[in-house]
Amino acid sequence: xxxxxxxxxxxxHCAACGLNIENSLKEEKGVARVNVNFASEKATLEYDESxxxxxxxxxxxxxxxxxxxxxxxxxxxxAKGDTKEISKLKKRFILAFICSLPLMYLAMGPMLxxxxxxxxxxYNMIIQFILATAVILTCFGLWSxxxxxxIRLKPNMDSLIFVGTxxxxxxxxxxxxxxLTGIQEMxxxxxxxxxxxxxxxxxxxxxxxxFTKGKAGQSIRKLIGLQPKTAIVxxxxxxxxxxxxxxxxxxxxxVKPGGKIPVDGIVVEGYSGVDEKVITGESIPVEKKQGDEVxxxxxxxxxxxKFKATRxxxxxxxxxxIKTVEEAIGSKAPIQLLADKVAFYFVPTVILIAVLxxxxxxxxxxxxxxxxxxxxxxxxxxxxxxxxxxxxxAVMMGTGLAAQNGIxxxxxxxxxxxxxxxxxxxxxxxxxxxxxxxxxxxLTTAKANQEFILTLAASIEKNSEHPLAQAIVNRALKxxxxxxxxxxxxxxxxxxxxxxxxxxxxxLGTRKLMADNNIDVxxxxxxxxxxxxxxxxxxxxxxxxxxIGTIAVADTLKEYSKDAVNALHRMGKKVAIITGDNTRVxxxxxxxxGIDDVLAEVLPQxxxxxxxxxxxxxxxxxxxxxxxxxxxxxxxxxxxxxxxSGTDVAMETGEIVLIKDDLxxxxxxxxxxxYTLRKIKQNLFWAFFYNCVGIPVAAGALYPLTGKxxxxxxxxxxxxxxxxxxxxxxxxxxxxxxxxxx
Numbered sequence: 001x002x003x004x005x006x007x008x009x010x011x012x013h014c015a016a017c018g019l020n021i022e023n024s025l026k027e028e029k030g031v032a033r034v035n036v037n038f039a040s041e042k043a044t045l046e047y048d049e050s051x052x053x054x055x056x057x058x059x060x061x062x063x064x065x066x067x068x069x070x071x072x073x074x075x076x077x078x079a080k081g082d083t084k085e086i087s088k089l090k091k092r093f094i095l096a097f098i099c100s101l102p103l104m105y106l107a108m109g110p111m112l113x114x115x116x117x118x119x120x121x122x123y124n125m126i127i128q129f130i131l132a133t134a135v136i137l138t139c140f141g142l143w144s145x146x147x148x149x150x151i152r153l154k155p156n157m158d159s160l161i162f163v164g165t166x167x168x169x170x171x172x173x174x175x176x177x178x179x180l181t182g183i184q185e186m187x188x189x190x191x192x193x194x195x196x197x198x199x200x201x202x203x204x205x206x207x208x209x210x211f212t213k214g215k216a217g218q219s220i221r222k223l224i225g226l227q228p229k230t231a232i233v234x235x236x237x238x239x240x241x242x243x244x245x246x247x248x249x250x251x252x253x254x255v256k257p258g259g260k261i262p263v264d265g266i267v268v269e270g271y272s273g274v275d276e277k278v279i280t281g282e283s284i285p286v287e288k289k290q291g292d293e294v295x296x297x298x299x300x301x302x303x304x305x306k307f308k309a310t311r312x313x314x315x316x317x318x319x320x321x322i323k324t325v326e327e328a329i330g331s332k333a334p335i336q337l338l339a340d341k342v343a344f345y346f347v348p349t350v351i352l353i354a355v356l357x358x359x360x361x362x363x364x365x366x367x368x369x370x371x372x373x374x375x376x377x378x379x380x381x382x383x384x385x386x387x388x389x390x391x392x393x394a395v396m397m398g399t400g401l402a403a404q405n406g407i408x409x410x411x412x413x414x415x416x417x418x419x420x421x422x423x424x425x426x427x428x429x430x431x432x433x434x435x436x437x438x439x440x441x442x443l444t445t446a447k448a449n450q451e452f453i454l455t456l457a458a459s460i461e462k463n464s465e466h467p468l469a470q471a472i473v474n475r476a477l478k479x480x481x482x483x484x485x486x487x488x489x490x491x492x493x494x495x496x497x498x499x500x501x502x503x504x505x506x507x508l509g510t511r512k513l514m515a516d517n518n519i520d521v522x523x524x525x526x527x528x529x530x531x532x533x534x535x536x537x538x539x540x541x542x543x544x545x546x547x548i549g550t551i552a553v554a555d556t557l558k559e560y561s562k563d564a565v566n567a568l569h570r571m572g573k574k575v576a577i578i579t580g581d582n583t584r585v586x587x588x589x590x591x592x593x594g595i596d597d598v599l600a601e602v603l604p605q606x607x608x609x610x611x612x613x614x615x616x617x618x619x620x621x622x623x624x625x626x627x628x629x630x631x632x633x634x635x636x637x638x639x640x641x642x643x644x645s646g647t648d649v650a651m652e653t654g655e656i657v658l659i660k661d662d663l664x665x666x667x668x669x670x671x672x673x674x675y676t677l678r679k680i681k682q683n684l685f686w687a688f689f690y691n692c693v694g695i696p697v698a699a700g701a702l703y704p705l706t707g708k709x710x711x712x713x714x715x716x717x718x719x720x721x722x723x724x725x726x727x728x729x730x731x732x733x734x735x736x737x738x739x740x741x742x
Contacts, residue, residue, distance in 0.1 A: 002032050005054075006326055007043045008069040009036070009061060010085075013145055013206075016156040016384050017066070019344045020149075024060055028052055038388045040396060044327060065148045089207040096138045096200045103131040103193050125176045125190065132169060132192035139199040155347040157384050161202055163351065164379035168712065169195040171372055189369045191376070191712075198380055198716040205720025209385065209727060226278050226297035227318055231262035234306075251309045255300045263296045264316045265307035272303035279317060279406065279659060317659075324408045324657075325399050335416055335680055336391040339687070346384040350695065354378040357699040373709055377698035381715035385723035386690060390683030393730035398676030401736055406659040407669050408644075414655035417639045418673030420620045424568055424666065425599070425611065427625040427633075428579035428589060431643060432663070433555035435467050435626070439475040440536055441552035443527055448541075451481065453549035457508050457541055459484040460499045464491060468537060471553045494580045494603035496539065507542045510582065512601070514540055514547075521547055535588030537581050562593045564663035569594070571670065574619070578602055578610060578633070607633035624666055625654075641666055668738055679733055683726045690722045 012018055018036035021043060025034045030051025036043045045057065058068050106128055136143065146162025149155045168191035176190065230241050234252040244262050247253065252268065255261050261274065273285035276298045285301050288294055294307050296316040313319065358375040395412040402409045409415055426432045442450045458476030461469035462483060476483065488500040495516070496509010507513055511528075514521050519542045521528070528538045528550060536552040568575050576597035579586045586600035599610050611633050614621050623630070623637035634640030634654050642654025643661060658665040698710045 002046045003049050004044075004046050007045060007057075007061075008073070009041055009043055009066050010069055011066040011145075012036075012038055012041055013156055013158050016149075016154075016344070016347050016388070018388065019340060020154040020156065021061060021064060021066060023344070024064060025057065028056070028060065031057075037392045038385075040326075040392065042326070064152065064154070065145070086207070086210045089203065089210050092138060092141070093200070093203040093207050096135050096196075096203050099131055099134040099138060100193075100196045100200045103128060103135070103196050106131075106193075125180065128190060128192040129173065129176060132172070132196045135196040135199050136165070136169065139203055142199065142202065149347075155351065157347065157382075159347060160350060160379045160382055161198070163354075164376040164712070165195040165198050167372060167379075168192075168198070168376050171368075191369075191372065194373075194376065194712045197713040198376075201713070201716040201720045202380075205724060208720070208724045209389075226260075227316075228260040228262050228297075232256070232259075245313065247309055247312050249309055249312055253307055253309055255294075255305045255307070257300060257302055257304065259300050261294050261296055261298050261300060261305075261307075263309045264311035265294050265309045267292045267294060267305055267307045269306040270304050272305050273301040274305075275299040275301055276660075279321070321403060321408060321659075324410050325403050327410065334413060335677070335684070336412070339387045339390060339684060342387055342688075346382070346387065346691075350379065350382040353695060353699060361700060370709070373712060374698070374700050376712040377710050377715040378695060380712055381694040381698040381710070381719050382691060383687075383694075383719045383722045386687035386726045387684070389723055389726050389730075390687045391680050393727050394676050394679040394683060394733065397679070397730050397733040398672060401733060402669065402672055405665065405668055405672075405738075406644075406662075407665050407672070408657040408659060409669070409673075410655050410657070414639060415673045415676050417620075418622070418656065418670050419677045421573065421622040421639055421670060423574040423576065423614060423619040424622045424624060424670075425576045425578050425614070425633075425637070426595070426663075427607075427623075427630050428577055428581065428586070429467055429555060430626045431558075431624055431630075432561045432577065432589065432593060433557055435555065437467055437471040437537070437553045437555035439471055439551060440554045441531060441550075443524070443550040443552075445548055447543075447546060448548040450549075451479070453541055453551065454479065455481045455484060456501065456506065456543075457539070457549075457551055459486045459501070460489065460497050460506060460508055462486075463489045464497055466491075467555070468539070468553050469497070472539075472551060493605070501543070504544050508539055508551075511540065514542060517542075517545075519545055519547065523547075524550060529584060532582060532584035533588055535585055535592065537585050557589070557592060558661065558663060560662055560664045564667055565593045565595055567664065567667040568670075571667070573670075576614070578607055578623075580604070605632070608636035611636045622666075622670070624663070641669065671738065672736065675733070675736055679730055683729055686729070687722070687726055690718075694718060694722075 009021065012021075018038040022034055022036040025031050025043075025045070030048040031045065032048065033046040034043060047057065061068050106124060142158050143162050143166070145156065146158035146160070149159040150162070172190040172192045172195070227244065229244060231244050231247050232239050232254045233242055233247060234240075234254065239254060247263050253262060253265060257272070267288050267290050269290060271287070271289050274288050274294060275285045276295060278297055278299075279295050288305060294305065295318070296311075297318045311317070314323070354375050357378055358371045361371045361374055391412075395415060398415055399409050399412070429435050439454075442453055444450050444453060454472070454476050458473045458481065461472045463486075484501060486499045486501055490498050492498060492509065492513060495513040496507065498505060498507050500506070507517060507519070511521055521540055524540070524547060528540075531538045531552040534554075536554045538550055538552045540547055541549045541551065565575050574597065575595050576599055577586055577590050577595045578599040579589075580602055581600060583598060583600040586598040589595075590598045602610055607630065611621055611623055615638065621637045622639040622641055623633045624641045624643070625634055626643040634642060639656065640654040641656045641658065644657050644659040656669050658669070694715070698715050700709055703709055
């Protein structure tokens, strides 16, 4: 069995770093799946422990020059962000900038008409060398990372920076030595300031990139920070404050007004309103009383609640939400694959372009200083980071926004698929309707009165879990009816139930069930049709081969079902309902909410086949369901959307989970998907556009027309801000507001 884990990796400098780790691990036997996310600095791994150990994985990553954070460090980084790294990058930039200021004065002063003192003019080269060396030593981490990448034949962005700045620096050092020793008579053109300024602006870019990346990860850190650190637990009859990690399943926990609920549980005493906005996105407090479920990290508003802990630690709903969001961030959307392929070959290709550009200008007859300027500019302006950050930063923001709105998007592929959906299929019972039906009509015959019909039906249905069965049992209990002794109960999926009573066979269910058993219901067809046209589910009760009564049950629509369907229509989506009920009932419900297509009389095992049939007609289908019998259809659909109020199986199968029982979140999920995808496309466009334009310009493509080259320092400024602009565009997603909900 494969083990799944998420690792926090330190030391990645660009998208190429992430791809180097990813490809190295993929080569190892036993690694089933690996995704490295440069934006979140995490690797999502699935591996077989019998073939490869965790220590071996750690060794591979360390050998590549990166470090896996231990569990405590990873938790701290997730909760607070890498504040140490951001602070370190900020200090590096400030020191490098301070060292470069005098160099700027020396290099550019004469061009600006500033007078340099004679002693400085005399020792200008030496002073420039000292200052440039100081900047290089301050930013030496960039050089060492770049060299390691080259030595391992896995170059990254830092390798481009190293080759470019080292070329400028050592060229200047060589011609300075030649001039000072008298080998060269004319004062040469130096590039000390270019090497230094490039490193300064790269340092600024790295700091801004880390800062903005940290902002992009705020939504997940906000979730992590929701859980309180302590809990009040009853121990030996006394209230004791203990760390939350010590709370065990079964403990009795007390939450006072204004306190956070520490873990999930069931209320055993008390009454209060609980603000669940942090989990469900619902702003109105929810009343809690004995027997109700409470969710960890939500806020108790008014009364005192005493509850029994049912899920603690990594099993709480909040922990599962965080895990789901992290896995979504760690996954890759199909649209990212192109960017990954480009990023993988990007650095070697840029080095090749730089070398070819230098060779071409050499044969054209340009001087060495010109050739060096082109070579350095090409290396410096190229930015694989922008490509690497384009998709994951938008996915981080999109999944984070969704979680804040009570929507769990389990993979980034689901984000992309949701935008392509053109048809949404809703299950009826428990999805469009509340799943709490009540008996509305009991039609009698000459063979039985209402009391006996309800008594016999409830006696059979007491063994069934179906909501319709529960409605009949509840009505019988309400009427204080005494249930009968029933034997040989058997459920017939999608049709009804059969059992033995007083030696005879009793059937309760659909007309299909009656037809299968050669029972004629034609005399009751008119009454049944009238009930079904009102949207009521009608069940026929037969004893032996004779119909003795009919029971009609109605389910009420959920509050926002109609609003959700209307919003989907405004988005241009087709909407269908799928139900085991007959066509009349399906159409009646469809009329009430404004649904286009009705798929009725579909047995549980036939739901996935119906979804497949819709797909074969060219539809991209999203299935929305809540029950065990919906799981195959959720899996078959292009996009499975499960209600959080539903079963664990449905939630496990669905690619998107709606935590609160509000179908308008289906609309929000699809809308947010489209919004995220637009941001990804914008980011990728600018990243590709920047590199496709910037690299030729740096190579001198405009020189024959303008007579000017791109200065390497300006190339460094452009590169530094390219990735920052991509992340900033993703951060603008914070401004997202729902727009299509009525």
